[in-house]
Amino acid sequence: MSTRARPVGEITRGTTWHNRLRRCDRWLTAVHGPLLRAATPAPLVVDLGYGASHITTTELFTRLRRIVPRAEVAGLEIDPARVAAASPYSRPGLTFALGGFELPVDRPPTVVRAFNVLRQYDEERALEAWDLMRRRLAPRGVIVEGTCSEIGHRATWVTLGEEGPRTLTFSARLTGIERPSDLAERLPKALIHRNVPGEAIYELLRDFDQAWAVCAPHGAYGLRQRFLATVETLARAWPVATVPPLGGRGRWRLGEMTVPWSAVAPRRYVG
Template identity: 50%
Template sequence: MPAGRSPVGRVTRGTTGANRLRRIDRWIARHPALRRAADPLVVDLGYGASGVTALELHARLARSRPDVEVLGLEIAPERVDRARAQLEDVRHGLTAFAPDARVSFARGGFEVPTPGGRHPAIVRAMNVLRQYDEHAVADAWREMSSRLAPGGLLVEGTCDELGRIATWAAVSCGGEPMTLTVSLRLAGLERPSIAAERLPKALIHRNVPGEPVHAFLTALDEEWLRAAAVSPFGPVHRWRTAMEALVAGGWPLRARSRWPLGEVTIGWESVAPLG
């Protein structure tokens, strides 16, 4: 970051949890924006009180892209210091992470500073916009995505503390939202609409009658309940049955191959806020 320039954004609560972002990480690992990137730099923006999520991100992405690099960015200097101390333990073989993991930590916010002005293939910004007003989201998206490489991706969303409920928006390098993904732990799931409390900030206040995202979550619940008849075959079979019914009902779902993981992805135009 240039001397004298302050990071853009606010300090998050920092409620980092090991393995919390596994659903998002595995989705990113399969995405063409990473697999086809000329420079596989991935930014973990707002990683929180511990650098563990950046280390986990690298470990998961390296399975599909061995040359991936992960840069963790945080606004609070003490969090950067703490993460760098953790990284020293990694380098000395004192953790389960690879000592030579291509991970680094620096201070930064929505301006996404990178060494040498490199343009990331992916910026992952989970649980960083929850404290913002809805009207601030578009500007934050534009600022973060403006740093992306052509064809790059901003992944912005929210998850619960255990990572069993997660939603995220995929935003283009031009700052335009493209898809919404809902990812749930299917075992013991009562209603998919439990995801409503973890929607991205752009949608969380729009879960009211008359808004498209409310209609989508309502349809998810209805088909999940109807699919209860096949629940003896397991929750994955029940989820697939519900997703097939949604498609038959006209919902343009994407990424069918991800359904067994408890995921559903839909084009942003189907859930975008009205007005």
Template identity: 55%
Template sequence: MTPRPPAAPEGRPTRGTTGTNRLRRVDRWIAHLAEFRRAPDPLVVDLGYGANGVTTLELEARLRRVRGDVDVHGLEIDPERVARASEQLEATRRGATVFSPDARVSFARGGFEVPLPDGRRPAVIRAFNVLRQYEERDVPGAWERMTARLAPGGVLVEGTCDEIGRLCSWIDVDAGGAPVRFTISLRLAELERPGVVAERLPKALIHRNVPGERIHDLLVALDREWERAAALAPFGPTQRWMAAVAALRASGVPVLGGRSRWRLGELTVPWDVVRPG
């Protein structure tokens, strides 16, 4: 009997605008997550890594500082991208790149179905800049397909960022397919106002930034507190940002985390704060 060919990967190829250090903010987020730190098997999938494997290699380098036993598996639909990333990995093994020759990284072809060898299930799936080309109505199905592959207690981190990683936002989705947290992460130096992140919201929210929607209310309130904290500008943008976030929480917004996260330019809230109406 002729063996059946493998099914085609699910989804569409990303635009492939990969850039060094582009995903540093979300890498830092994943490294601190309890879902990763406490995972019995710290397998992380980088879904849709783009034109080459640099962001996957960077992700492993950052996560291994927390879990030396981390494995990072990059998946792409385009076979040429998989071949290119595999060549980068071979060069890394030879010591010809800035990454560790023993980097626990692998690359393969795959999409939303998240194919993995030996029946393993990831603790974390990072899917960044993957859903931007889809319709909002496609998001729940994509979340459900990816989270079905997570290990119990795992998390999908799905979001987007600008080309150089200065404006980022993402949603944490649990293994049951339910969104639980929303985060924005901004480079504070030269930040005009936090609301500029509106152009880099995840697909589930980007079309909801209109009056009457919760995400719009949050960004308006954050901009307002940023302006009110203008007197702290001479002390630097970090102090101004932290004051704005503290004031936002004091106003009743259930901001998560504390000053150590805010200092990084982050703001995290429960999903219900921004849930589309």
């Protein structure tokens, strides 16, 4: 009889689709490429809770291999049926297995990507999941935990290290939003219920919208130019990342903006 413990977590809806996580993958390879290339032995990346299809895990593997040919990816799911469905797509460097927040892999991962897995949890349990995953990381490893829309055009994610949360990133296809605060519905669980007066995330989104309105004339040159001007305006009052790899015009042109976690942390949880 197997003595393996039950995976930690709950089965999600499993919604997924081609390129749903492309925005995060593009950011991950650009920002954490040096971390992955420096990892020894080969960097292990865990895709936690990949859903009803192997596709986003396979896409992550393909994108990582372009910048780190020796990278290995392990897709983990708590639903045995999903693991069985994905397993035929395994190949050297890409595996699928049963597992949850305890991260049952053969060595500490350099990166964990956990998207759309904590929305159904309450805030306290989501923070417990953060803590459990952080304890499993390789030295200097990171967790990218976030939420996105069904087709991936709206997303936010938190980056965590061994010490706790570091940054919050907003990412949007600019034709898919009317104002920056449209991203509020995709905030990570640790913040989504904090978008109320008196909380920093509420104030940031309020000021983000105000800057967007002030920069409306730039829209004559396209949404990208309006967004660039908006982020530059917001950066005068908020600690927006303004230099690579997390910030600067190269990232802003993609509809991205990153701020330190300390700027938006809930009043009760600072990290």
